[in-house]
Amino acid sequence: MPRQAGKIPVGVSSCLIGEKVRYDGGDKNNAYITGILANYFHFIHFCPEVACGLGVPRPPIQLRQTSRGIRCIGVEDRQLDVTDTLRSCAEQQSHWLSGLCGYILKKNSPSCGIQDVRIFPDGPPTRTGVGLFAGFLQERFPLLPLEEENRLDxxxxxxxxxxxxxxxxxxxxxxxxxxxxxxxxxxxxxxxxxxxxxxxxxxxxxxxxxxxxxxxxxxxxxxxxxxxxxxxxxxxxxxxxxxxxxxxxxxxxxxxxxxxxxxxxxxxxxxxxxxxxxxxxxxxxxxxxxxxxxxxxxxxxxxxxxxxxxxxxxxxx
Ligand code: SF4
Structure with a gap:
């Protein structure tokens, strides 16, 4: 993606800048990001779920506590387990992620949420999870500033x-x-x-x-x-x-x-x-x-x- 002259490269969840990449074909455009912060930052958008081939629309996924640890599994089809696909797709992004100066992520997402993402056991969910892509960013780029869009309010x-x-x-x-x-x-x-x-x-x-x-x-x-x-x-x-x-x-x-x-x-x-x-x-x-x-x-x-x-x-x- 060409770099806009003078602007600081910052990653962003694609749905936050109006890309229709959500599981239901919608977006979550954030006016502060697209209207104000875009004046300072060159946003490089990325949707991990689309990048790993899940498509739009796609079956919704969620974090689930399983006997194999926390997995990213289909909400309706529990046989759908995209954990390894998402992780390996994230690994393949390191070359451009390493040049970013920050990343704004979508809250609550099993891929992008930084904190308090719902983990579903068999009983009521707990809000203690980290999205798979956000977790990868935290682990691989510990100094990269990360924030969720709602917290920027x-x-x-x-x-x-x-x-x-x-x-x-x-x-x-x-x-x-x-x-x-x-x-x-x-x-x-x-x-x-x-x-x-x-x-x-x-x-x-x-x-x-x-x-x-x-x-x-x-x-x-x-x-x-x-x-x-x-x-x-x-x-x-x-x-x-x-x-x-x-x-x-x-x-x-x-x-x-x-x-x-x-x-x-x-x-x-x-x-x-x-x-x-x-x-x-x-x-x-x-x-x-x-x-x-x-x-x-x-x-x-x-x-x-x-x-x-x-x-x-x-x-x-
Ligand atoms: S995976 Fe991330 S970028 Fe893609 S739709 Fe979900 S929250 Fe948005």
């Missing part, structure tokens, strides 16, 4: 997912050029506040790791760095987490703050704490301050100068 979860996609994209850009300790340190400087918004210890650990990078072992250190960063970023930042980062930034700019700016920033912080405004207000005020009083460390930070997709979410969280 929550702005904090959506911000979390998009941040991880963007971090992985920037990381791939970094690796496309010769990696040096200096460039790893530079990458960390740009992501330090973002890491801090999830966990202060995460930011500290990554700071030590990047500072200790040596030329001879740079790839090993870089691998450890990105694993720690992307794993740590799975935590969704709360309002209190953001307040902690904003207070840290205020300390860094204290010397250059005039009384009027200081009062406006303190008021914005209190308003944000009291849920009277969103993260965008203190961030915009800080950016205006940095325009008047440049600070290279803060101005290069992806936290204070986020991508437009993230900025749009700062206006909601």
């Amino acid at each position: 929550n702005a904090r979860i959506c911000e979390n997912f998009l941040q991880r996609v963007l971090v992985l994209h920037r990381w791939r850009q970094l690796l496309a050029t010769p990696l040096t300790p200096h460039r790893l340190q530079d990458f960390h400087n740009r992501h330090q506040l973002l890491a801090m918004s999830r966990n202060r210890k995460l930011a500290d650990d990554l700071g030590h790791l990047s500072a200790s990078a040596e030329k001879d072992a740079i790839r090993r250190t870089a691998d450890r760095y990105i694993r720690r960063l992307l794993t740590g970023l799975k935590k969704t930042a709360t309002r209190n987490d953001h307040i902690g980062v904003l207070r840290h930034i205020l300390k860094l700019v204290k010397q250059s703050l005039e009384a009027e700016d200081s009062a406006a920033l303190q008021a914005a912080l209190i308003n944000y704490k009291n849920q009277k405004t969103t993260l965008a207000q203190p961030v915009e005020l800080l950016k205006m301050h940095l325009y008047k009083h440049p600070n290279p460390f803060l101005q290069q930070s992806n936290y204070l100068d986020p991508d437009p997709a993230i900025l749009a979410l700062y206006r909601k969280i």
Whole structure:
């Protein structure tokens, strides 16, 4: 599939972008994905059930607890077992999956659901399953950001997912050029506040790791760095987490703050704490301050100068 220039490659369950690939010939078009996120991402769509030859329409399937473990079996025809077919089809996709920076999957699907998929024993079903294709992605690409489409309705979860996609994209850009300790340190400087918004210890650990990078072992250190960063970023930042980062930034700019700016920033912080405004207000005020009083460390930070997709979410969280 041709790559759209400048856009970040992200996988998506085909039915979510309006492809009529569901078992009944329908789709589950998601307007946020096709209307908003498509401005930033180049969506590469894939339907594992169609790809493995089940066709459209096709008999519905479900996860069932059997004596051979959890299997993907026909709802009406219990003799239909597509578990091995789906698994082997997923294996054959690794060549393009490895180039993705994220994947949005359809909830509840025995193929695509990431969590809480119904598993049918002989009694009432339990919601503890993982779709076969989603399970393959989790196992084979543990750092690949995954999310279910319904959870993107929550702005904090959506911000979390998009941040991880963007971090992985920037990381791939970094690796496309010769990696040096200096460039790893530079990458960390740009992501330090973002890491801090999830966990202060995460930011500290990554700071030590990047500072200790040596030329001879740079790839090993870089691998450890990105694993720690992307794993740590799975935590969704709360309002209190953001307040902690904003207070840290205020300390860094204290010397250059005039009384009027200081009062406006303190008021914005209190308003944000009291849920009277969103993260965008203190961030915009800080950016205006940095325009008047440049600070290279803060101005290069992806936290204070986020991508437009993230900025749009700062206006909601
Ligand atoms: S297998 Fe996945 S992509 Fe295909 S219809 Fe089901 S949920 Fe959608």
